Amino acid sequence: MEWAGLAEWWLEEAQDAAYGTEVLPLLRSVLPGVAGATVLEVGCGEGQVLRMLTEAGAIAFGMDSEQALARRAGQAFRGVLPSLAAVRDGAVDGIVCNLVLEHLPSLDRVFDEWYRVTRPGGWCTLVVNHPLQTAPGAGPITDPDDGEVFLRVGEYFDRGWTDEPAGEGTVRFHHRPLGEVLEAAAMAGWRLERFEERAVSAEMRSSDPSWSGHEHVPRLLGARWRR
Ligand SMILES: C[S@@+](CC[C@H](N)C(=O)[O-])C[C@H]1O[C@@H](n2cnc3c(N)ncnc32)[C@H](O)[C@@H]1O
Numbered sequence: 001m002e003w004a005g006l007a008e009w010w011l012e013e014a015q016d017a018a019y020g021t022e023v024l025p026l027l028r029s030v031l032p033g034v035a036g037a038t039v040l041e042v043g044c045g046e047g048q049v050l051r052m053l054t055e056a057g058a059i060a061f062g063m064d065s066e067q068a069l070a071r072r073a074g075q076a077f078r079g080v081l082p083s084l085a086a087v088r089d090g091a092v093d094g095i096v097c098n099l100v101l102e103h104l105p106s107l108d109r110v111f112d113e114w115y116r117v118t119r120p121g122g123w124c125t126l127v128v129n130h131p132l133q134t135a136p137g138a139g140p141i142t143d144p145d146d147g148e149v150f151l152r153v154g155e156y157f158d159r160g161w162t163d164e165p166a167g168e169g170t171v172r173f174h175h176r177p178l179g180e181v182l183e184a185a186a187m188a189g190w191r192l193e194r195f196e197e198r199a200v201s202a203e204m205r206s207s208d209p210s211w212s213g214h215e216h217v218p219r220l221l222g223a224r225w226r227r
Helices: 007-013 017-030 048-055 067-073 110-117 178-187 202-207
Strands: 038-042 059-064 076-078 092-098 118-129 139-142 149-152 160-166 169-175 191-198 220-226
Touching (some): 017 048, 017 191, 017 220, 038 048, 048 059, 059 067, 067 076, 092 110, 110 118, 110 178
Parallel strands (some): 038 059, 038 092, 059 076, 092 118
Antiparallel strands (some): 118 220, 139 149, 160 169
């Protein structure tokens, strides 16, 4: 289990300022109205997105592979994607998947399971680290002479992964070219409705000079599909 032992680390990481300035604003932007909707967040972590959904009027519940995180989130059960065996067909209005897909080694059955548990006319939303950032060897490079920022694309066209430091251990980010995600969703029957790519926000750039020049570098990707 790739996230085994990372629960303590994630409890601290979830406080990252980027959630307030980057991640949650993008998620809100791709979400449809959720008031009164039954929403399942897959890979809910300690529950910050569930709290946001509940505040917006959703009847939200979560699932996560880490028992300690699912327990912390409340209104959540332990389960391991792609399986959503505990949820019956057509039970939810929508699925939220926030910064989880890049931690799954395979997309097999992932969108199919979301489709199965979502009612006809329902939706799913996704926020991921942009695939231009997850390819092994990819990342922004700043020219030391004039500060210009370039994006090194790394091994974009291959599947691969990188292991990043996470507390005492590491966390694995799986890379797949963007087309794989779009194709997996389409093959499962989902119809793309929103698609939004974002660079680091002006707020982050003004608060931390190391982000200056990154306004043209894709950092996060958000999308919504309709069933
Ligand atoms: C980066 S955290 C995001 C948590 C939450 N969505 C948020 O935005 O605060 C990734 C989460 O995915 C969970 N996860 C990783 N692989 C999983 C799997 N195969 N099934 C279910 N959850 C998984 C981890 O335990 C972790 O809580």
